[in-house]
Amino acid sequence: MSTQRITLAKGLNAGLRKAMEDDPKVLIMGEDVGKLGGVFRITDGLQKDFGEDRVIDSPLAESGIVGTAVGLALRGYRPVVEIQFDGFVYPAYDQIVCQVAKMRFRSKGRNPMPMVIRIPFGGGIGAVEHHSESPEAQFAHTPGLKVVACSNPVDGYWMIQQAIACDDPVIFLEPKRQYHADKADLDLDLAPDPLFASRVVRRGTDVTVLAYGPTVKTALRAAEAAAGEGRALEVIDLRTLSPLDMDPVFESVRRTGRAVVVHEAHVNLGLGSELSARVTEECFYSLEAPVLRVGGFDTPYPASRIEEEFLPDLDRVLDAVDRSLSF
Amino acid sequence: MSTQRITLAKGLNAGLRKAMEDDPKVLIMGEDVGKLGGVFRITDGLQKDFGEDRVIDSPLAESGIVGTAVGLALRGYRPVVEIQFDGFVYPAYDQIVCQVAKMRFRSKGRNPMPMVIRIPFGGGIGAVEHHSESPEAQFAHTPGLKVVACSNPVDGYWMIQQAIACDDPVIFLEPKRQYHADKADLDLDLAPDPLFASRVVRRGTDVTVLAYGPTVKTALRAAEAAAGEGRALEVIDLRTLSPLDMDPVFESVRRTGRAVVVHEAHVNLGLGSELSARVTEECFYSLEAPVLRVGGFDTPYPASRIEEEFLPDLDRVLDAVDRSLSF
Amino acid sequence: MSHSTDFGPDLVEVFGPSQVDGGPELVQLLTPEGERVEHPEFRYEPTDSDGKPIAEDEAIRGLYRDMVLTRRIDTESTALQRHGELGIWAQLLGQEAAQIGAGRALRPQDYVFPTYREHGVAWCRGVDPLNLLSLFRGVDHGGWDPSAHNFGLYTIVIGAQALHATGYAMGMQRDGVVGTGDEARDAAVVAHFGDGASSQGDVNEAFIFAASYNAPVVFFCQNNQWAISEPIERQSRIPLYQRALGFGFPGIRVDGNDVLATYAVTKAALQRAREGQGPTFVEAYTYRMGAHTTTDDPTRYRLDHDVERWKLRDPIARVKAYLARNGAASESFFAKVANEADELGHRLREGCKAMPDPSPMAMFDQVYAEEPPELAAQREGFAAYLETFDSSSVVEPVETQGAGR
């Protein structure tokens, strides 16, 4: 039997292990990724099995981590960088946006940059400041980077391997709140979806709900609740944020005529704005209502005692669905 | 006579001088802002007149500049930071996004952060890599920051003073290609527009064109050309990118039924996506066509010999206007 | 090839076992056994916060009390986290001397930029410990008024505050409160950070700016040997205080478990800064006896044996030994302090549990000085949305029975 019940953390860990076994050029780098196995234990046991040369505990400096990873990639390695929390990726921002993203372009393809930058992202874990951010829009805006977000254990297992195998740099977002939450069945005999593909995770006819990472679960719960009220929501797990895989979205919206986007990132200039713009451009005559956006408010992430009010929840999704339907 | 003919560079220089005269707490910081007067000469003569304590040549480190500016602001100063070129703001990104933007919020208003970060932005000057970027979306997505862009000498003079007087941190974008280009009449007797207000700069009835910074000129030239073909474009200079001042935009689009956004930043997740989303939400039943976006392509900024093809120009604006009108 | 490849010492091995007890360069005034020792450069000469000399034993009793109460804040908060009242707690166990020594060396006009672990310094600055708890409980991002205490908010992004401190010190220079010779006026800044933080670009840039402008800032690094699971050797292969030499200002390693030495060294460094002589790097050589935070499990990466050895260097025990042995404090003094600690513990427990949750609407406050209309609209929209629920239980601050969210 090739089926196991795993958490997202376990899926990622197993995926990383597999990638390291498959390709000796794969390295893991970051703060506390070695003996500790990372603060979320995603790299648990890997240093023990692959050694300190392949699972590299780094000095406490994110620009240094990504910058040296660039050098390692130039030398032919495939570094997988762990950023400890979303809020700590910014010291590495310059290296990511000016170097990682542009290296292939600048070198006319001579210096590929196969690198994965793993970022546990999103809120809901009761943490202090800077531990609950959703920085995806900033990376998705940057040509040369690819940005994906996994939402479940099975995707975690496959997507991390696909990202590592990808010759482009991939910002790999992991919904930290899900790491140790729900388990799912990983069946190794089932072929995975491609990395850069969105996926309809629930069929419906009334409103299309677009989500990724942590909000897929929220969207599915909202769909469940809506079903109770006789409304059939279609839920799409975007999975890839740059490039966006719009065809399934367009197809869906053409059927439903309505779309609601749900993410934890601030609404203003979040992914929802791009999705709204594209859906409107492409499905203009199919739309019964404007694309509505449910997201983190345009305030800094608040203290954790009120974070659940900041984060989009089932009620706010349903509220948007209502507004869309009654537009 | 209180009217002078000035360039944008001169307007900014005079505005900075005025702000320094008005308030002894105003400081200027950055690379080469002293004797050299900045690589674009925007701070020309200021160190000579206000001394090295108020016009501070800094070590070559952008995070250091912004980080020490934070400290100076905490001590009651009003630092005006010059980032030498758009592409060099990223080393300071962490300080801007995590510290400057959040300080007031985090401290419950006890630590205001009155700081201006001036960034010469945009392309078209034939420069090498990293000297032609348009990073505004990344800042506009960040709550706690305000983001404005000036487009002409008179606005330059007033807006820089208003930004310095503002108690919130302001990312102040200056279209570097315009610094020494067109002159305009500065009449000190005319009251300036508020800082956080967009402005209709040309009236029209057929299509609303939204622009800011360097593309205002492009949009106006497109409107001129369109007029020759009997089409009346309304052009709005957004001026403030965060917050957006949407009322004049909504008012206009309700009349024209069509909107085209023009910016140099990459289209994907650029300001145009947010403008499209909001206009569609607000003017859904007035729209005759989806909001169309003309911007830099979703590629890294190319070598300068082909930058004019990357940048939105008159023809691409008119092309979008055509597509909007024939939608 | 010439002989010239050996033109420098092979420094890889410099940071070796000889460093375990801090090495010969460690400034110490009180041994782990509680014995006073002399140092050629530094003497313990206590003053009150205005610079007036005070009697030695009285001062040392004060330091003892500070450390005991600080430790109680720490253990009580750890317990509160275990009981679900705090989301997380960053423990300072073992670092009391470093923090109290640094905190008591301050004058009122000095300003401090802490990390997230400077509970002892906060104590010295008169910050109510409940204000620390509110942060770790998730009620706010820091509850005290920085300017009321000249004690900045906790900074979580590693190293960022070193630059703030340097900039603040540059502001002091511009305000004319450095090197005037007026003791009541001259001021300086302390930037706190850890051994791990010494690797961040921001911290190194702070060294550069401080050196370049000769800013009155003391870089106070608590080298507690660990950055979460990473040992100091990952960050530096030579003793950390020597980092300063590369930037052109003095570095000193002090026994961070010796409150007298830490006090003396910090005070000297502050004095130097106030007089206009520029920055100093102080490495307080200490040990993180607890976990990194309450969510950390240090057994995964370090040996009990190390921890046991450091127990022998406990910062409080040695002061108690000194006071007792020299008759500088009576049993009733120790009992009184213990009693005070119990009272403090009680106050923290009750105060923490009684702490109201903020109103959800608070997230819209103080984003800007001038609230933009679009944010005002979000605020109003959300208020209206909340109204559609049972508003009484959501919009108003409520007292909760635990942090079990």
Next chain:
Amino acid sequence: MSHSTDFGPDLVEVFGPSQVDGGPELVQLLTPEGERVEHPEFRYEPTDSDGKPIAEDEAIRGLYRDMVLTRRIDTESTALQRHGELGIWAQLLGQEAAQIGAGRALRPQDYVFPTYREHGVAWCRGVDPLNLLSLFRGVDHGGWDPSAHNFGLYTIVIGAQALHATGYAMGMQRDGVVGTGDEARDAAVVAHFGDGASSQGDVNEAFIFAASYNAPVVFFCQNNQWAISEPIERQSRIPLYQRALGFGFPGIRVDGNDVLATYAVTKAALQRAREGQGPTFVEAYTYRMGAHTTTDDPTRYRLDHDVERWKLRDPIARVKAYLARNGAASESFFAKVANEADELGHRLREGCKAMPDPSPMAMFDQVYAEEPPELAAQREGFAAYLETFDSSSVVEPVETQGAGR
């Protein structure tokens, strides 16, 4: 207060007039007057790029030729910029010895990470100077193949490449090409940067990573005294090579206008790295004789007098003086080199002017290994859009008559 505020030297004044000629610590093997001098640690022992000894005078003639040709690349490119053929040019005038010394110390298997000014090193690595011109002309972001020359692309964001170099060196460690004892195999990396760059967080983080992993990297800093308009004193108040001491690896200041000394010191540092002894910081003490770039106007911020003084230390003149005085090169040799330079100049002029503009469609190339559909759509859309104009003149590469865009 105790006497302890004077516990460190007042270093503010250390970087004073004594430093003007590099100070006593400057490694020099050839004086400005062209006289050979001895150094206790470093000798000039030339080898070919595979490490085989070559005759001294032959080698020095080679260095002379390299410097003359490099200078010609520089002056020719400056002229091309003046004529509108280049958008900008970063001049290296005065830094020829630093670059040729560093470049000729390399083995083929070493790898170099340059800034935007390392035209001389590029020359040593066999990069066609026309490939440099294409960047400054705006035709591309760097025209050579980095792996064909083991010479990375120019990096414009100050300091970023220091980390790339360190990471690349870590890769060499993992590839087992460090410290094997096999001269043909052991490899190292050179990271170039300027005095201004030494203030960037990235550069200091590179020191930390290199020290922590003992990576085989030579940090080669050309201290040309200026970062655009800012003098070195703004970046460091002590001699820059001492920065390395704070990070636990050796720093050396070499006369960057002395090609023999720069060669010897770099070679020793590289050898040390290849042998597994870790990083070295080399400060090549030199002077930017020209403007920062062709758009800069140094008369706004520096004195002619300084420039004049440095003229006396010209890196090429002293080698010529040495060769001539010692009969190590004939008049015909100098004439031949001059002739070669003229030919090179001619080739550059013609090659530059003949350089075709890229196709606008090139901006869509190599953004990704796997082009996303949305970008493909933009590419197609733009191609179709261009078709609506006179496509022949836009889509295809065209030769232009000047850079007057």
